[in-house]
Amino acid sequence: MTSIVISEDSNKEEEQKEEMKKCVKQIASVIQSLPKESVIAITGAGISTSAGIPDFRSNTGVFATIPQKYNLPNPQSLFDIDYFVENPKPFFELSKDFILSHNQYKPTKAHYFLTLLQQKGLLKRVYTQNIDGLDLKAGILDEKLVMCHGSYESGTCLSCTNKFTKDWMINQIKSITTLEDCVLRCDNCKTGIVKPDIVFYGEELPDKYFKCHKSDFHGEAKRNCKFLLVIGTSLQVAPVSTLVENVYVYTHRLLVNREKCGTFKKISDCSLEIISTKNEVEESYFDFFMGEPYINSIDEAIEMLCEELNWEEELKEIVNSL
Ligand code: CNA
Numbered sequence: 001m002t003s004i005v006i007s008e009d010s011n012k013e014e015e016q017k018e019e020m021k022k023c024v025k026q027i028a029s030v031i032q033s034l035p036k037e038s039v040i041a042i043t044g045a046g047i048s049t050s051a052g053i054p055d056f057r058s059n060t061g062v063f064a065t066i067p068q069k070y071n072l073p074n075p076q077s078l079f080d081i082d083y084f085v086e087n088p089k090p091f092f093e094l095s096k097d098f099i100l101s102h103n104q105y106k107p108t109k110a111h112y113f114l115t116l117l118q119q120k121g122l123l124k125r126v127y128t129q130n131i132d133g134l135d136l137k138a139g140i141l142d143e144k145l146v147m148c149h150g151s152y153e154s155g156t157c158l159s160c161t162n163k164f165t166k167d168w169m170i171n172q173i174k175s176i177t178t179l180e181d182c183v184l185r186c187d188n189c190k191t192g193i194v195k196p197d198i199v200f201y202g203e204e205l206p207d208k209y210f211k212c213h214k215s216d217f218h219g220e221a222k223r224n225c226k227f228l229l230v231i232g233t234s235l236q237v238a239p240v241s242t243l244v245e246n247v248y249v250y251t252h253r254l255l256v257n258r259e260k261c262g263t264f265k266k267i268s269d270c271s272l273e274i275i276s277t278k279n280e281v282e283e284s285y286f287d288f289f290m291g292e293p294y295i296n297s298i299d300e301a302i303e304m305l306c307e308e309l310n311w312e313e314e315l316k317e318i319v320n321s322l
Contacts, residue, residue, distance in 0.1 A: 020294040023270035027288050028308040030252050037124040038226035039117050042243055044129045046232020047110045050299050057234050081200040088193050092182045099173055107138035109302045110231050112318045115139045129240050131198045146212050148240050149199040159192025217246040228253040232298055235262035254288040256301045
């Protein structure tokens, strides 16, 4: 006689799946009850990895794969302003392919999910740490978007501050043949280095970051953010990493990421309910997590959420229309 044996592992997997389903239902019901302009999203490199752009800190990310030949003090030196001024070649050599091909990358489902939230009038702001421009390509409006770490859309001469367009930088890079030439030099002063307008470690964030931070996270205004959506970031780079702490105490927060990070590490499974008594009224709010081991990727999480919200067709329409 053969008997069916259910292993402990498969039981656990089933339990995890059920747990995740419950969590996705809860998240969807929160989203369905949100007022206008009450969602703030914070995004990082993980939202763009399925578009083919490596992040920094995954096993296959830039920091793990930087060639030894550059002899960098540490992987972050590649984007450190003091190091760049002394030795800009490693940055340009490694960025060359990205700058040349960056028009070819397409937004991911998670980018389009943010566009869908915008279309529904729910989106207040996207704070992206990314420099790939995919949020703009996905149709996020300029007034809704804060590119916290700048972009490759323009460049500036570090000596005479002359401005250059992306097309100028692309044409210059195309003409580079050897590592020795691998630095963009200013056409105006002839000596300065032209740095793409991305924010390096040690540089100030754009004014727009501080302006929007004031109107989204200060005083009474912070109460307007009812749902903080954090996607694809290890929350290791300040000040953006600190935004997740700046929200009002009853703001629901969802992290969609491979691993838990920052204060989301407190979540034991997929969600954490925090009950608090204020003015003798008991209030509860939730932190949510969608990632491993329950969900394998950001795209998969977004698909699950759209299915639960019944937004699949609308998401498809956006993808096809852009
Ligand atoms: P990071 O530190 O590399 O973290 C990325 C996070 O995303 C990690 O926690 C990963 O586990 C997670 N992740 C990656 N792919 C997936 C996936 N498919 N599914 C689920 N989770 C995934 O990057 P951060 O954004 O936190 O760090 C900030 C830096 C990265 C900023 O200064 C950016 O400019 C910089 N960066 C940007 C890009 C870009 O513009 N696309 C690419 C690489 C680095």
